[in-house]
Amino acid sequence: MKPIRLAAGLSAAFMLSATVSTVALAQAPVCSAPVKVLAQPRDGLTLLEDSKAEFQKLAGAGFQIDYLNENDRRAKSRADASTVGNYNVYYVDEANVALFASSKWIVPLADYYPADYDYADFDPGRQKVATYDGKVWFAPLTGGGDLMVYRKDVLEAAGIQPPKTLDDLIADVPKLTNADKGMYGIALRGARGSGANVWRWMPFFKAYGGKWFDGDKPAFNSEAAVKATETYLKLFKDSAPGTQTGSWDESTGAFLSGQVAILVESTPLSGMAVDPKTSQVIGKIGFLPPPSPLPGGGYGHGLAIAAKANADEASKKCAGLFIAWATSKENEKRRLDAHQFGELNRTSILSSKEFADIYGADLGQALAETGKVTAVNFWQDPRWPDLGDRWGIILEELVAGTRTDIKGGLNELEAYANELVKKK
């Protein structure tokens, strides 16, 4: 009996210890230290900070988000990723995901994004922007294309129909400007940057048939680029004050404060325009896709796992869990409840009844229409930020009037592009 007792005792002890260790493993915190995130200000992230305790409970550690505006965030994350690697999670965007991925500054997300959080639920367009070289690199926080938002009252008073074509837009904008009354036909972006003035210029470039590269040969120094730049500069004559050296904030700020008649901008503007907290033009605006043949600028921003700061698997899992939780359906529902239109990315939310109840049928229809003309306008290559920023400087000089030779600027850019191609 004794051996049986002993065996039974040992088995019981083994099972008990196995159960205890399983429970311990199940309860073992995924994160051993707070997740450090480098991001740019987003309402969705600010809202996320209210639920810090929830993540603490889920992962065993909190998180800390450092915010920098878009250009600074890009510069800082690039410097951090290539040197010290202080941050576990980077906020990346369509313009620099190729650079970050090819430089191995971030790791593929799919391996560390828990299946329960349903990555496939994200809008397919945003999934496409988050994919480079066949792998998914970030989970979207925002994204979309372009919409034309216009002031119904101002256009009606001027006897002008909302422009359906680019030619209509070019003809209508000067007629809508009445500087004495503080009204400007349009607002564009003048500030340098591949994600600033170049972003808004690119739809014109594409509309006139422009192409960045033909294989490894630069193809952008063309009649299309000259025409696009001439059009951009012509429209800039009626752009609201402050936009000549401004970007998204300045142009949307001018529209939302009631100084602009027509604005073609990224889709989050539409949510801001119907939000009483940010808009002074509620009830006076209409939405349409960009005038044809302007394509919308497809974009997406999101969170990616840093490679350097997450040297081991456990850190990567922790960062992956944070990203999954931050972009989860539950958190997106909170953003919908807070009327954060620009922060919605999941099809289950965008097609929900609550969404339709809050934003109405018009906006939903305009979004569906603009989805058809949304395109990737930039050069999808790690060298894009370098090339795009270079053109941004030249374009800013042209907008400011410190240079006037469009062709000379394009020749300069082509010489730079050839250098970039040689270096590859």
Place this chain on the structure above:
Amino acid sequence: MARRTSLPVTFVVPTIAILLVLSMVPTLYAIVIALQNRELSSPDYSWVWLSNFGDLFLDRRFLNAVWVSVKWEVVTVGATMIVAIGLGVLMFEVASPRLRNVYCLLFIIPVLLPRVSAAFVWKFAYHPLYGIATYPYRLITGGLIFDPLSKPSTALFAVASVDVWQWGLFFAVIVLKLLETLPPQPIEAARLDHASRWQIHAFVTLPMLKAPLISLMFIKMIESLRSFDLIYVMTRGGPGVATETLDMYAFSQGFIESGKVSYASAMAVLMMIATVITFTMLWKRVQA
């Protein structure tokens, strides 16, 4: 016979050693990097020796940045010294001792503000539609728009005015305090000779303060070389490249646009050499 002691060596050697490490290691590292072709996006690099320096002299933005930096130095140092001396003398002549203390307190506040905060405050003040600094223009012209930060001809001066607002007022307080420390006899003697107030300051007090004023000017020259934060927040070097100074362009090449850290280091090394030569020449000229 004086007793030999190791006390001076004990105190001086560690301090000098720390200073040497702190100043020489980054400097030597910057020189080494400037001779290579390092980029942030790649761990690979090779030695290119003076190639980065050669490329700089063919780079129109670098040449523009040199010119903008020279203009920035001249404008900010010149205007700061004029404002400082003008206001310092004015307070000395016009204000009672109690009022002088009030002015001193007020004039010190701008320099206590962090540069980035001052830059944001003034960026908004210069806003063409809402800015308080552009309001008088809108009022006088019946609503015409003036956007000083968007015009290449005015942007540098608009940013420089913030620098002068911070440092000119602070230096005015120093000039006032220097004037108050002067012995009264030469001033009284000049008054007895019927010298006007202007003549007293032009020929008596300011020449007596030549050495401290030159020191102040040198401090401002060094400070003006480090105005990156102010320019970055207010214009980012724009419109176009109208306010792009050497440090702005180096940062832009190193971190914002291309990640060319070697190219940016070459600029920093050139800037260091030019600064050392210029300051040495100026110092010797002033000493002569």
